Amino acid sequence: MTTAINFQNLTLGYDQHPAVSQLQSDIKEGSLTAIVGPNGAGKSTLLKGVVGSLAPLEGQIVLGSHACKSMAYLPQQSVIEQSFPLSVVDLVAMGLWQEIGPFGRINSERRSRVDDAISAVGLTGFETRIIGSLSGGQMQRALFARLLLQDAAIVLLDEPFKSVDSRTTADLICVIKSWHQEGRTVLAVLHDDETVRAHFPDTLMLARELVAHGPTSKVLTAENHFRARQMCEACDGPPHVCGRDAA
Amino acid sequence: MIFDIFFQPFYDYGFMRRALYGCIAISFGATPVGVFLMLRRMSLTGDAMAHAILPGAAMGYLVSGLSLGAMTIGGLIAGLTVALLSGFVSRLTALREDASLAAFYMISLALGVLIVSTRGSNIDLMHVLFGTVLALDNAALILLSSITTLSTLTLAIFFRPLVLECVDPQFLRSVSSLSAVTHFTFLALVVLNLVGGFHALGTLMSVGIMILPAASARFWTVSVGGLMTVAFVIAILSSLIGLLLSFNFSLPSGPAIILVVGVAYLISLAFGSADGIITQLVRRSQTTS
Numbered sequence: 047m048t049t050a051i052n053f054q055n056l057t058l059g060y061d062q063h064p065a066v067s068q069l070q071s072d073i074k075e076g077s078l079t080a081i082v083g084p085n086g087a088g089k090s091t092l093l094k095g096v097v098g099s100l101a102p103l104e105g106q107i108v109l110g111s112h113a114c115k116s117m118a119y120l121p122q123q124s125v126i127e128q129s130f131p132l133s134v135v136d137l138v139a140m141g142l143w144q145e146i147g148p149f150g151r152i153n154s155e156r157r158s159r160v161d162d163a164i165s166a167v168g169l170t171g172f173e174t175r176i177i178g179s180l181s182g183g184q185m186q187r188a189l190f191a192r193l194l195l196q197d198a199a200i201v202l203l204d205e206p207f208k209s210v211d212s213r214t215t216a217d218l219i220c221v222i223k224s225w226h227q228e229g230r231t232v233l234a235v236l237h238d239d240e241t242v243r244a245h246f247p248d249t250l251m252l253a254r255e256l257v258a259h260g261p262t263s264k265v266l267t268a269e270n271h272f273r274a275r276q277m278c279e280a281c282d283g284p285p286h287v288c289g290r291d292a293a
Numbered sequence: 294m295i296f297d298i299f300f301q302p303f304y305d306y307g308f309m310r311r312a313l314y315g316c317i318a319i320s321f322g323a324t325p326v327g328v329f330l331m332l333r334r335m336s337l338t339g340d341a342m343a344h345a346i347l348p349g350a351a352m353g354y355l356v357s358g359l360s361l362g363a364m365t366i367g368g369l370i371a372g373l374t375v376a377l378l379s380g381f382v383s384r385l386t387a388l389r390e391d392a393s394l395a396a397f398y399m400i401s402l403a404l405g406v407l408i409v410s411t412r413g414s415n416i417d418l419m420h421v422l423f424g425t426v427l428a429l430d431n432a433a434l435i436l437l438s439s440i441t442t443l444s445t446l447t448l449a450i451f452f453r454p455l456v457l458e459c460v461d462p463q464f465l466r467s468v469s470s471l472s473a474v475t476h477f478t479f480l481a482l483v484v485l486n487l488v489g490g491f492h493a494l495g496t497l498m499s500v501g502i503m504i505l506p507a508a509s510a511r512f513w514t515v516s517v518g519g520l521m522t523v524a525f526v527i528a529i530l531s532s533l534i535g536l537l538l539s540f541n542f543s544l545p546s547g548p549a550i551i552l553v554v555g556v557a558y559l560i561s562l563a564f565g566s567a568d569g570i571i572t573q574l575v576r577r578s579q580t581t582s
């Protein structure tokens with residue numbers, strides 16, 4: 047299996063303060079990987095690094111040939127401005143950006159694909175609704191429809207089931223599994239171990255540094271959880287010495 | 294009677310016609326920008342930028358007197374400098390962009406008032422601060438029309454990335470490298486429209502025709518296109534009424550126009566069909582009964 051994402055001694059952070067330190071690992075093409083760890087472990091930071099919105103302080107992220115072509119990213123809902131008067135169909139249609147760019151027209155064929163994506167996440171009938179009127183679960187479904195349209199080789203999900211009811215979670219897991227079956231590489235930041243155990247074959251546990259990476263059953267152990275908590279607590283001191291002191 | 298009140302001043306006097314044309318031009322360019330300022334929660338940024346253009350206009354005045362071109366270029370340079378410096382400081386330091394903008398615009402405003410006060414007369418200062426909409430000549434109208442055309446075309450080109458930048462900036466950054474370009478182009482549009490507006494309404498009042506109609510429109514409609522249309526209509530009607538009040542009661546025209554937009558805002562706040570306070574109360578009472 048070829049490598050989709052290679053973390054080479056990667057350090058990511060803000061204002062020169064590392065949030066992820068000296069990470070060395072590979073994400074295989076077509077894998078379905080959960081990223082877990084305590085709060086402040088650097089999970090969301092890692093996704094921002096992969097998507098390119100945060101430059102490495104040290105090391106690098108090397109993307110495989112497929113990954114370079116396309117990547118879809120679902121940020122946490124809190125960074126989305128839901129008070130903006132945008133309809134569901136317009137939000138979902140943004141997933142066509144790689145095809146249409148800033149000026150391209152949404153013709154009938156593209157509109158039909160937008161409708162299909164909305165239908166696939168169970169939001170038919172909500173097309174003209176303003177996003178501010180959607181519940182947390184409906185909004186997440188709309189964002190998944192946008193991901194569907196992006197048709198990307200790598201899909202990055204930052205806490206996709208946060209503030210979402212169990213039925214929506216189940217529906218969205220079906221979408222994620224279909225991506226996995228299609229051979230896409232999926233990385234999802236998650237907090238619920240049960241969900242990870244049930245649906246994600248691989249897990250990467252972070253505590254600013256790598257705790258463990260491999261099959262979920264071998265990573266989600268009591269020892270690793272204990273070690274991750276200890277490492278994060280050790281890092282709560284001066285952040286610039288975090289990685290080396292904790293090791 | 295109605296003709297005398299509403300049309301006679303524009304029929305009889307060229308300066309009234311030019312003033313109305315100038316207000317229409319300013320409104321056409323500034324109100325869509327104001328809608329985006331409001332939707333991006335940057336309304337006070339517009340106010341700060343309006344203050345920031347003052348020293349540039351004052352420097353233009355010092356060099357060439359009350360020259361349209363010199364004051365426009367000076368205002369543009371000052372406004373863009375403050376916008377860029379604020380952006381750089383917020384990216385290089387821990388200071389947030391609103392705080393660095395507040396710092397730079399205060400320095401800029403003080404510098405501008407100092408220049409005009411020491412080298413010009415009170416009349417000059419009043420001209421820069423409050424504008425002279427009733428004294429717009431043909432050259433000024435051409436300038437305002439050009440600024441509006443450029444602003445509208447640029448907004449049309451950047452419309453989609455601008456909407457994305459407002460709704461989901463991280464998504465835009467993940468699919469395109471247009472994020473920073475969009476942000477600074479938008480700030481440039483704000484400055485451009487404020488500079489156009491200050492010739493008619495002054496540096497302090499020009500932001501009013503940008504923000505107040507947009508804020509009023511929010512109480513009547515929820516779609517972006519609807520907001521722009523309603524804001525433009527409110528700006529035009531307010532300009533017309535403000536000019537007539539100014540003409541009939543010998544009031545300063547810039548503040549008269551902005552006060553009328555202010556009244557439109559209060560009416561919208563109370564009776565707006567989308568989110569007005571009284572409309573909400575009526576809806577609630579109908580729901581409970």
